[in-house]
Amino acid sequence: MIKIEIPDEVKKLHKKFYHSRVKKALKSAIRSTQSTVARNIYSFLLDKHQKDGILTAMPKDLWGLIVQIQERFAEADIDKCNETLLNVFNYEQFGTGCSTKGTPYHEQYPQWNAYAFIKALKVTACPYCNGNFLLQIDIYSKKIRPALDHFFPHKKFPYLGISLYNLVPSCDICNSKFKLASELDFEKYLHPYCDSFHDAMTFCWLPNANSATPHVFLLQKNTSSGKAYENSRLFHLNEIYNHVHADTVRHLVYLREAYPRRLIKDHCRKLGCSKQNALKTLFNYDLTEEKINQQVLGKLTCDILKDLLDD
Numbered sequence: 225m226i227k228i229e230i231p232d233e234v235k236k237l238h239k240k241f242y243h244s245r246v247k248k249a250l251k252s253a254i255r256s257t258q259s260t261v262a263r264n265i266y267s268f269l270l271d272k273h274q275k276d277g278i279l280t281a282m283p284k285d286l287w288g289l290i291v292q293i294q295e296r297f298a299e300a301d302i303d304k305c306n307e308t309l310l311n312v313f314n315y316e317q318f319g320t321g322c323s324t325k326g327t328p329y330h331e332q333y334p335q336w337n338a339y340a341f342i343k344a345l346k347v348t349a350c351p352y353c354n355g356n357f358l359l360q361i362d363i364y365s366k367k368i369r370p371a372l373d374h375f376f377p378h379k380k381f382p383y384l385g386i387s388l389y390n391l392v393p394s395c396d397i398c399n400s401k402f403k404l405a406s407e408l409d410f411e412k413y414l415h416p417y418c419d420s421f422h423d424a425m426t427f428c429w430l431p432n433a434n435s436a437t438p439h440v441f442l443l444q445k446n447t448s449s450g451k452a453y454e455n456s457r458l459f460h461l462n463e464i465y466n467h468v469h470a471d472t473v474r475h476l477v478y479l480r481e482a483y484p485r486r487l488i489k490d491h492c493r494k495l496g497c498s499k500q501n502a503l504k505t506l507f508n509y510d511l512t513e514e515k516i517n518q519q520v521l522g523k524l525t526c527d528i529l530k531d532l533l534d535d
């Protein structure tokens with residue numbers, strides 16, 4: 225819900241493990257094919273790859289690459305190359321935990337894979353809905369990790385299969401039920417590595433005539449919030465927050481109403497602490513906005529209780 229940053233060392237590591245491998249695989253694909261069109265497609269991708277235009281390119285550049293490829297080559301020709309490209313930009317290898325002994329590629333890549341990538345991002349709440357934990361755990365010798373959503377679906381764009389800025393850690397509901405393999409228009413939807421949903425939209429609430437639970441809804445903060453609005457529709461955020469998270473909404477609104485700012489101020493004075501800390505000790509909620517990606521329902525909490533931080 226806030227913009228995710230990929231640390232520079234993560235990008236370096238990704239390139240260290242995959243740059244030569246992809247280069248080698250593309251060169252081999254160029255040598256092996258009998259088709260001139262396929263050779264042109266692989267050569268085009270090799271050129272882009274050598275210019276660092278694929279593995280660690282920013283989302284807008286990946287979008288630019290998609291557009292260039294679609295303008296330059298016929299869809300049917302690209303489709304014929306899909307299987308080879310799925311092997312070249314091998315998401316299976318990156319995603320299936322080659323750090324576990326006995327699994328393929330362990331000896332080759334003992335440290336770098338999807339598990340290490342997700343860990344490095346320090347995102348533990350789903351960036352699309354902020355309502356589910358992203359569980360990563362080693363249990364009974366089994367490695368469990370959250371889904372990595374391909375923002376631009378990798379079955380359709382196999383050359384973006386292991387592009388870091390195309391891999392968004394997310395919960396299974398957002399990844400498998402709502403987004404599926406939809407081809408998102410980069411101009412229309414908000415990208416978690418480019419924009420902050422939190423800066424674009426805010427949770428508000430209204431009393432509900434038919435229930436003790438207030439009705440919660442997302443409001444656009446400014447006129448440039450259109451992309452965030454589209455995301456809220458795609459991931460059904462209004463419906464989910466009113467149904468699944470209704471108890472939390474009711475509790476937060478109760479706290480907001482029951483603790484006037486004066487009481488928080490008194491608490492701060494008595495404890496000699498900041499308002500952030502006072503709210504943490506009183507409610508066990510951290511209202512630090514930077515932590516929204518690590519706290520389930522962190523955005524809802526920040527938005528409903530934020531008034532209590534004002535003077």
Ligand SMILES: [Zn+2]
Nearest residue numbers: 350353395398
């Ligand atoms: Zn989610």
